[in-house]
Amino acid sequence: MKRIADSTVRRLSAYLRFLEESARKGVTTISSDELAKRGGTTSAQVRKDLSFFGSFGKRGLGYSVGELIDSLRDILGLGRQWNVIIVGAGKIGTALAQYEGFRRRGFLVSAVYDRDQRKIGEVVSVTGGQHVIRDIAQIERDVAREKPDIAVLTVPGEDAQGLVDRLVKAGIRAILNFAPVQLRVPNEVALRSVNMAMELESLSFALSNRANAEGADS
């Protein structure tokens, strides 16, 4: 089960999302062709992706939607609840804390932190309840005691690496980073980054190069 490429995991997520939609529409079996279309890939790739994890589907009959949903949820670790702490109660942090999509998949916001004395002690809404914003200074102690699974990092870039080092030392093994910096973590820590400025830059690159290419043609 080791060394599964990140791109494979992303496709599994996409398949699961599509299967759940299909189930809601009452669909009970599905072909690898249909899954492929949704995952932006080929049916051969679908079969290969799923073959990593065992034997699914019957030749010519396709996959049972219900069974495949159960298996994929299990593979992706969605059969249980994951406690998520939000580090940084700015606009993005508090918006994420309220994101219904997280809760629906078993990701529960268990604490929200900030270092701003004006925010500490304030109440924030989170999906499914409310939390009092805690002081980042106590994060090591809390992590040791409450053992959250995942930290979502929404602090300014210049604070991010220092905080990551503290979180890792305290025992956090999975981090979702929204700070616009490249972070270093030890091998045993899983890190994913969402860099919105970088996404926009890749769009401005595409728009510019299209303009250049069109200019060159004319």
Next chain:
Amino acid sequence: MKRIADSTVRRLSAYLRFLEESARKGVTTISSDELAKRGGTTSAQVRKDLSFFGSFGKRGLGYSVGELIDSLRDILGLGRQWNVIIVGAGKIGTALAQYEGFRRRGFLVSAVYDRDQRKIGEVVSVTGGQHVIRDIAQIERDVAREKPDIAVLTVPGEDAQGLVDRLVKAGIRAILNFAPVQLRVPNEVALRSVNMAMELESLSFALSNRANAEGADS
């Protein structure tokens, strides 16, 4: 200039960010080794990435930080202002509208839309000012007249594809999607997606498999 891989563009963004930091610290030249470390890659890859776009640096002397910043900004299309519309004035949408990082790179929020009659007409803060939330019903007319460059989509999953079809038809050529669905766009439209639930799933996958692997070892 065509057919540059997405991963290359991301590395160029990372190099640029590091170069700008270095410039702020007064650094004037930099080696491909240092850039590589920051981009999470090798110095050979750095030289290859940059060679797509011309000849930079002098053998043994490294790169001029100032010149490379100018070139990368130019390559990434950051030498100008891009007008961005936010479609969906929910929590994530309004948080993004206020994100300072966008403005600093030349991405200006030019309009904010929602379909909720209770929100339309309300004033929202955006980086550098305020906007009145507009009715999504008028989006085609506005896009035709104001020609925004990029649409940031922060609507519920079930509304996303319909809106994308309308935006593309109206002339939008670049979309940053936050809705948790796979979208279809024509080839000439650049699409990037940020799927936060999927990022968390890839972390729960990593955590689960680590647990499984450890269990198997013991």
